[in-house]
């Protein structure tokens with residue numbers, strides 16, 4: 001899988017041929033090794049050019065191979081042989097040179113890149129480090145500090161930045177291969193000495209020890225328990241402190257500690273799951289490969305609150321013309337100022353935006369192909385908007401609702417073309433967060449789903465197609481998780497203790513800090529509408545029971561006290577003042593909880609950290625199994641991607657369903673049974689039928705769950 005051609009001017013051209021990204025599979029490594037030997041042995045060949053077919057140099061090692069036994073020539077000796085050879089090798093980089101692909105290019109003596117190419121060492125995002133010499137050669141090429149940044153973040157670097165940093169020697173806007181061949185001819189016969197990066201000394205900061213120490217502290221803080229970033233710092237540190245060969249040895253040792261780790265498996269699962277969710281299907285038979293998305297050039301956003309503003313910015317940045325609509329001039333002006341400010345802040349280094357118009361007149365929507373309604377989260381208000389939209393927009397306009405859990409079908413029923421209505425659940429801030437839940441109702445057409453999914457991709461989001469039920473996937477699963485957190489407070493835990501357990505697990509923020517950030521009134525309103533609190537509650541009903549099951553009124557009581565979270569300076573935690581962000585444990589909350597327990601005759605107990613994690617996470621996971629049973633998500637990967645990209649689930653733990661498999665489904669089942677036995681009035685703790693069936697099927701790997709899910713669904 002590497003082609004060899006002799007071209008005029010004594011040049012051998014080696015082309016990596018493993019589409020789509022020329023990953024370095026065993027066959028490709030064999031191909032490179034053999035063709036390189038051929039070029040070296042041929043006295044007519046004076047220089048070699050290495051390129052990739054299909055407009056991509058190389059996407060790195062073949063990640064699919066990592067799960068099995070590795071065979072074929074090793075990457076390290078292959079790259080060492082290129083570097084050590086007496087004939088110059090020029091890498092002609094188009095598309096991407098990532099991971100092992102960039103390491104291969106670093107083994108070459110020169111690198112010519114197309115101006116649209118991208119390079120990087122993203123191994124850290126897969127739970128690994130660049131162990132084909134990347135941690136040793138890159139610092140020797142661009143210095144320790146810049147190399148550390150690239151290797152610990154895994155970020156992709158544009159060709160322009162790569163040139164500035166010194167990763168590539170020359171850029172071209174034209175024919176990369178032609179330029180590389182001409183260049184190879186011009187340097188043939190010149191000494192290769194310092195072009196061999198392994199022979200160089202890396203440029204290091206003056207106070208190396210404290211620099212490396214600082215780097216360790218910084219990556220540990222960011223990593224939230226992920227191991228690979230720290231290993232990357234240690235490997236790069238070895239480049240600065242050890243001779244090349246010993247540094248390579250250290251790189252291999254550190255890689256060995258990561259390669260078969262649970263974290264690497266989880267991160268690689270996320271990589272493939274992210275791509276799998278793009279191959280969506282719905283129970284009605286609509287599929288990604290048969291439904292054609294409509295082109296969207298002009299869109300409208302209805303409602304310029306926080307979400308609407310972010311959505312408008314997202315659309316504009318994807319080059320889509322936007323009509324932004326508000327109800328009155330005052331709201332419109334506030335929206336205009338906010339959107340303009342967001343655009344200005346994000347303008348640097350970005351491409352051109354689509355045109356933007358502000359209006360209070362719905363008649364201006366006659367030309368748009370798609371509308372995203374982002375008004376207040378109230379079904380009656382949204383229904384009214386959908387009726388109006390249906391009246392003014394052309395019948396073939398796709399109507400989307402940005403809702404975090406309302407019934408998409410009820411909105412579709414208000415329109416002339418219910419098949420063109422879908423939910424687009426953005427996550428705030430909508431121009432930043434990567435997740436989009438695309439919610440299909442029973443009547444949503446394949447083209448509507450395909451268009452919304454495609455739009456998400458255009459906006460740079462990870463789109464997941466999900467079915468219509470209260471809360472869809474993400475918020476539906478969040479409910480039992482939040483509920484457990486409240487019950488744990490009733491039983492004796494403090495908010496900061498619950499948060500600490502979750503943050504040590506890897507969440508960016510614990511459940512109570514998140515609630516304070518988003519505002520406690522959001523859930524309060526939903527519970528009032530559901531008749532769980534407020535005037536809708538039947539007189540005489542126990543405050544700790546609703547609809548035949550255990551209920552915790554704690555968050556309602558906080559709201560009644562005006563403690564709405566950060567915005568009021570007080571919530572579960574105390575803040576310096578309204579809008580301040582630093583959460584401090586609040587003695588008021590502690591004594592409030594104490595009084596509450598006394599009032600309800602609850603004997604507080606010390607709640608172990610393990611129990612906090614098991615009850616919160618397993619209740620959420622159990623609901624995930626129910627989501628799968630109900631066909632709201634197609635497979636566990638959909639749920640995991642939603643949680644990783646939308647809910648701060650630590651990526652190195654793969655997502656909730658992956659985590660369940662990693663812990664062992666039998667263990668999750670056993671613990672749920674245990675907690676359900678202890679709390680029979682909490683139905684969410686009762687293990688789902690699917691979980692039981694999976695355990696009975698012998699705990700199959702997550703990739704096989706879909707078969708069991710199909711069987712369970714067919715029996716329901």
Ligand SMILES: CC/C=C\C/C=C/C(=O)SCCNC(=O)CCNC(=O)[C@H](O)C(C)(C)COP(=O)(O)OP(=O)(O)OC[C@H]1O[C@@H](n2cnc3c(N)ncnc32)[C@H](O)[C@@H]1OP(=O)(O)O
Nearest residue numbers: 021023059060061062063064098099100122130131132275
């Ligand atoms: C023993 C190890 C020794 C040394 C260390 C070296 C380690 C490595 O090199 S690890 C790999 C590092 N590389 C990466 O992390 C890059 C991963 N790929 C990407 O980021 C993207 O795929 C891309 C930027 C290269 C292309 O993006 P895009 O054009 O959007 O396409 P897709 O992402 O949909 O990918 C298309 C197709 O290719 C598969 N694929 C991509 N990269 C790899 C890879 N390195 N190995 C195996 N397969 C890869 C991807 O899964 C898609 O396939 P499917 O459509 O079947 O899912």
